[in-house]
Amino acid sequence: MGLAAQLAVPASLADQAYEGIRDRLVMLDIRPGDPLNDDALAQELGTGRTPVREALKRLEGDRLVVAYPRRGTFATAVDITDLAHISDIRAQLEPLAASRAAENSSAATRARLADLAEDVAGLEARISDRRELLRRDVRVHREIYRAAGNPYLEDILVRQDNLATRIWCLFLDRIPAIAGHVGEHVALLEAIVEGDADTAGRLALEHVVGFERAVRAVL
Template sequence: MLLQHDDTTEGGRSLADQAFLRLQDRLILLDIPPGSPLNEARLSEEMGVGRTPLREALKRLESEHLVVTYPRRGTFATTVDITALSEISQVREVLEPLAARLAAERHGGAARERLLRLRDQLEQPAAEEREDTLRWDVAIHRAVYAAAGNAHLETTLTRYGNLATRIWCVAADRIPQLQEHIAVHTALLTAVLEGRDEEAATIMLEHIRDFEEQVRKVL
């Protein structure tokens, strides 16, 4: 599946925004391996954007700690900092349940149709590959952030969620319960859509704690 950022089309975004979003997901899902160089000419050709919007995108990615630029050496994907797991989880354990609660209070708000689509797709039986499972996780969390209706909260959680996903990707091949971890999303989306705010917050908190526990078992 393709990651969903919002309900607008790419045509409504600037070229720099399009490049940022596409590179962001390739970096967090490790399609661009940690430590590997980013060749501007090749990326410009692959994505059909000029050097100026691409460089704007790379600057934004650097501020998100997904790439790093060294003078006279170029731009590289950052390494995955496993030691940051505890600090990232501490932030997410506070803010992710808040986002779920706010989203439920608004019954999904402007993102309601997006949440409904995701729940319907989740309920369809499919043999998901590991990579697809991880994409589901990212897409659903981002939809809940959007449904909370707080742009500052959404920006903060997207940043920390991206960093957590990179750690998740490093560990995913060794986590036997990966599919079960994702399965709770149906209950989460239902609680949000039906306005059960405390239940949504509780499910999200348990989900985040399970994430850290599963990763720690294999790292």
């Protein structure tokens, strides 16, 4: 079970369906353009059709699925032309979230982030699966957003990071430095734990810029 799952409060069936389908869409386990079948997803997730339908409505708002009358619901395409728009938002808000996390985190949150930094520091030696490394990257981002203490900021950034991760997945096999990219989070997490808001903000910005640069280098 992942760290986020261990720390989460019990979720409703609709929330479980939403998170399960969302993460499949983000990691491209459900490929862009694939149809989403209510019955098949309900059986796979064990949640029933109504929670799946509620989840799909939420995911449409996240720009992860699109519904067409009389045709059904499909995973949205990954459009590389969206990269500049997504990066523009993240370049403004990721540093803000990191700075706020450094300023506002409780002792318990700092301890959790310190443990996460230690885990990330050894990833390259322990994990060679690029998709698993990317899942760890997503986990770190979500933990930092939550630590910022602003649920509205967290919501925006989770959505944008989901879209960015889909782009990353599209080029995952062509980008050589995925482990190094994830490893950048160690210094960022340590800055947050130490309460160094300026350094945390700067490192968050460098991370976002580095992501866009790495993707554009393989286009």
